[in-house]
Amino acid sequence: MGAYYRRMQSRMGAPKAITATAHKLARIFYRLWTSGEHYTDPGIDVYEQQYRDRILKNLKIKAQAFGLELIPISTPTECVS
Template sequence: MLKTAFRMAVQTAGKSNSALGTFYRRLRSRLGSPKAITATAHKIARIFYKLWTTGADYTAPGMDYYEQRYRERMVNNLHKKA
């Protein structure tokens, strides 16, 4: 039942301008929709578990934050390859 709920949350997040939506769209273009849904649902489940166990509040980092971190990882990977 939670599996279905997380997958439904992915479909909603995939249409939003959030970090999770950007993550989903990036994976969908690279891996295909089924694997992207599974990976994003797993990410949502990890976030849910962390919030559930710590009792903390969730603050969404936003799409710009995710894009910035992605660019930094790409640059670092290119430096390692060079």
């Protein structure tokens, strides 16, 4: 929830981020209340990975719309001069 709040705060400001986070929390609570499940926090690493995957998927779709292709680059290695 903290990572979600911080991402929303940078995008739309604190008051709206608080409302968005509260709404997300209410949806989680309702789902757990109606289903009787237990909440397990997947952690910030899982959330960040899902966020990166979503961004990459959207970039690929936008690139295809322009007739381009995304090619991943290898990690930069030290340049020896």
